[in-house]
Amino acid sequence: MSSPTPPILHLPRPYQAVLFDMDGTLLDSRAVVDRVWRHWAASHGHDSAPIMAVSHGRRTIDTVRAFAIPGADVEEESRKVEAMEIADVEGIVAIAGAKELISRLPSDRWALVTSAGRELALRRLAAAGLPVPSVMVTAEMVAYGKPDPEGYQKAARLLGTTPDQCLVFEDAPAGIEAGRRAGCDVVAITAARPHPFEPGCPEVLDYTRVQFALV
Incomplete structure (x- = not known):
């Protein structure tokens, strides 16, 4: 018997920008x-x-x-x-639907907020075949890492918007907490989750199963 198809998550309100974590969210490392x-x-x-x-x-x-x-x-x-x-980049792959989603987003409407340093982020994005965003907030750009909200607050500011107008995609408890503390709406991606936990926010398998709009 085949497994049931995971449902599609429809987000009810539009956003001005989308902020992505990297590891476990855009790519599986x-x-x-x-x-x-x-x-x-x-x-x-x-x-x-x-x-x-x-x-x-x-x-x-x-x-x-x-x-x-x-x-x-x-x-x-x-x-x-x-x-x-x-x-070491062996085995790094993009999360299903990530590349297609990013290709549809205007370059000034999305950013990467990662706990990795810039050099590592560039290396992993290349290994996964994903584009480099114009706005990247990496480990060396913040005084405090996740779960502190600084990274997401900074990314929203660099994109010319406010955190409450941003949608965050995350996968780990520290990142989910950071996004929520920043004031963003957060969706948890579960495809590359290493340990089960209750995210306290909507969750979806990957980017083929989520729909939202930008304003």
């Missing part, structure tokens, strides 16, 4: 993230499970700081992890 963090954890005698449970959707430096090795240079350790991530 779970294989890379798993390999890199397991390697880093093993190299420092950590159990990788607690790291994997909280790293998703957060800046590398915030995760490294949370599991800091006594006496270690947090910024240097963060750079090591990011270098491994930049070097």
Whole structure:
């Protein structure tokens, strides 16, 4: 027996702009993230499970700081992890419908808000065959990472609008909280979700199952 087709999510009001998270939202990088963090954890005698449970959707430096090795240079350790991530793009693919949706959006009406650094974001977008937006808010552009709302607030401002007029697509608890705290409407993408959780917002499998309008 075939599985039922997931329903289409129709969003009731139009938006001025769309803000996307990257990992797990526009593209699936779970294989890379798993390999890199397991390697880093093993190299420092950590159990990788607690790291994997909280790293998703957060800046590398915030995760490294949370599991800091006594006496270690947090910024240097963060750079090591990011270098491994930049070097490894095997298995990265776009979420279904992401490329088609982006191609229909005016370039000045959408932005990327990611916990990745700019170099890593560019590398992963290229690996997934996705375009580079004119507005990108990356890890080094904010003082506080998700779940802080700073990234989404900044992206809305750069697009010439306000957060309450923006639709956010996210996948992780930290990002969903950031979008909601910024004042945006948030939709959770579930296609590449590594762990089940209750998002507290509408959710949809991928971009083939959602409909909304811009004004």
